Amino acid sequence: MIDTTVYNRLAVDLHLADALQFNPYYPDVQSRKPGKVKIGDRWLIDCASNDYLGLAADSALKKNYADTISRYGVSLCGTPIAAGGNRLLKEMEARIAQFTGCEDAMTFPSCYQANVSLFRTLCTKEDVILIDHYAHASLAEGAKATGCRIMPFLHNDCDYLEKLLKRPRPKGCVFVVTESVFSTEGALAPFDGIYTLCERYGAVPVIDDSHGIGVIGTGGAGVLSHFGIHRYEGIYTASLGKALANSGGIIGGGKNCITALKYRCPGSMYSTAVPPAVAAGVLHVLDRLQNEYQSLRDTLRKNVDGINAVIDAKGFQRAAGAAPIISMKCGSIENTLRCARAFFNNGMVVTPFIEPSVPPGKGVVRIIPGAGVAADECREAVSRLDNGWREN
Amino acid sequence: MTLEEKVIEVIRKNSETVETVPSDADLVKKVGVDSFGMIMIVNAIEDMFSITVEEGDIAAIRTVDDITRLLRTKYGITE
Numbered sequence: 001m002i003d004t005t006v007y008n009r010l011a012v013d014l015h016l017a018d019a020l021q022f023n024p025y026y027p028d029v030q031s032r033k034p035g036k037v038k039i040g041d042r043w044l045i046d047c048a049s050n051d052y053l054g055l056a057a058d059s060a061l062k063k064n065y066a067d068t069i070s071r072y073g074v075s076l077c078g079t080p081i082a083a084g085g086n087r088l089l090k091e092m093e094a095r096i097a098q099f100t101g102c103e104d105a106m107t108f109p110s111c112y113q114a115n116v117s118l119f120r121t122l123c124t125k126e127d128v129i130l131i132d133h134y135a136h137a138s139l140a141e142g143a144k145a146t147g148c149r150i151m152p153f154l155h156n157d158c159d160y161l162e163k164l165l166k167r168p169r170p171k172g173c174v175f176v177v178t179e180s181v182f183s184t185e186g187a188l189a190p191f192d193g194i195y196t197l198c199e200r201y202g203a204v205p206v207i208d209d210s211h212g213i214g215v216i217g218t219g220g221a222g223v224l225s226h227f228g229i230h231r232y233e234g235i236y237t238a239s240l241g242k243a244l245a246n247s248g249g250i251i252g253g254g255k256n257c258i259t260a261l262k263y264r265c266p267g268s269m270y271s272t273a274v275p276p277a278v279a280a281g282v283l284h285v286l287d288r289l290q291n292e293y294q295s296l297r298d299t300l301r302k303n304v305d306g307i308n309a310v311i312d313a314k315g316f317q318r319a320a321g322a323a324p325i326i327s328m329k330c331g332s333i334e335n336t337l338r339c340a341r342a343f344f345n346n347g348m349v350v351t352p353f354i355e356p357s358v359p360p361g362k363g364v365v366r367i368i369p370g371a372g373v374a375a376d377e378c379r380e381a382v383s384r385l386d387n388g389w390r391e392n
Numbered sequence: 393m394t395l396e397e398k399v400i401e402v403i404r405k406n407s408e409t410v411e412t413v414p415s416d417a418d419l420v421k422k423v424g425v426d427s428f429g430m431i432m433i434v435n436a437i438e439d440m441f442s443i444t445v446e447e448g449d450i451a452a453i454r455t456v457d458d459i460t461r462l463l464r465t466k467y468g469i470t471e
Contacts, residue, residue: 133408133428134408150428150431151431151435152432153432154407154408154432359408359409361424
């Protein structure tokens with residue numbers, strides 16, 4: 001007899017979603033066009049996706065996918081080290097390295113997988129990982145899986161980090177791990193200061209730029225450009241499925257590091273390669289950013305500023321992050337879900353973050369009004385939001 | 393400053409959000425300390441008292457009272 005009691009460990013309490021008759025997670029998306037998403041029979045303003053520049057449903061990008069698929073097929077059905085390797089992937093990796101300011105880069109099916117695989121491949125038990133308290137789950141899980149000592153530092157606190165770096169050095173290496181843009185609040189890491197500390201104390205910086213690439217830096221080049229860091233000697237990771245409007249993730253770094261990871265990192269070697277159409281799609285977006293970035297970025301900023309003005313006028317609280325992410329403070333799990341439901345009823349999809357993604361009682365609704373959404377529709381949807389979601 | 397006050401101060405200094413810490417409150421369930429937060433607290437206590445807390449002891453910590461009890465009984469720290 002199969003022991004099915006094991007599944008009881010995974011029980012999820014959905015009573016609140018049932019009581020509210022609203023579950024924002026795993027939406028039933030049926031179609032998508034720039035700035036809009038169809039859920040059920042309703043077209044809604046899409047402020048839940050990370051399509052910052054509004055390119056993911058763009059007709060030219062879709063045609064690029066179709067053309068590439070007609071040449072290569074949907075998938076090469078192989079790992080990048082074997083049958084999945086292809087010219088487009090190599091070209092995309094070289095371009096993305098150049099774009100972000102890294103010497104070389106390699107691709108993964110997702111940035112989550114890149115982050116988890118990176119630490120498991122690179123770290124030994126004699127190393128120490130200093131990690132921002134609020135770093136993304138993929139970085140935390142990757143660090144925990146190494147078995148080496150983990151020392152978190154207070155969120156974005158360089159003084160705290162320096163105290164840890166001043167401790168006696170371990171036998172192995174010291175890694176300093178953070179994100180460029182923290183996606184639940186829109187705060188930027190003080191990565192210039194962190195990088196300086198890494199240089200001063202001989203540590204290895206690891207920066208996840210998933211919400212920075214295509215959003216900050218000159219031409220959308222990301223965090224290294226934003227902080228004017230040249231000849232970066234650390235490790236860089238990023239998602240290709242956010243502002244770059246495709247899917248997959250990358251690790252960037254020095255040539256020696258990337259070559260070694262290509263032959264040693266199971267998360268890449270044993271995963272089906274990112275399809276050629278995705279590689280071509282990223283190349284297409286990078287080409288377009290050369291001419292269109294500033295205009296798209298200005299639209300994104302204008303959308304954010306417009307919604308922020310309405311939120312402030314209505315007296316709602318929001319985090320004061322510098323990135324184009326609106327994080328509306330809701331508090332309890334109940335209020336956060338009610339707020340997301342109110343937005344949904346007003347024709348707008350947003351992302352509610354509840355514990356454990358945020359500290360208890362610190363729930364937020366995240367709004368990303370990408371360059372593809374209509375600013376007036378967004379402001380209208382927010383302006384119709386009343387206080388009804390605040391029930392406790 | 394009593395041992396309990398010192399521990400509470402460590403918890404507050406090693407958290408972005410914690411403001412009040414009742415000595416008998418469950419740090420995870422009631423105060424909102426997560427797994428990384430607990431590591432920061434233990435690291436800071438180790439530094440403050442020049443001790444190394446064993447992993448098994450960390451897993452047993454639920455409250456401020458647990459920490460002060462551990463410091464008194466296992467490490468002879470009373471203040």
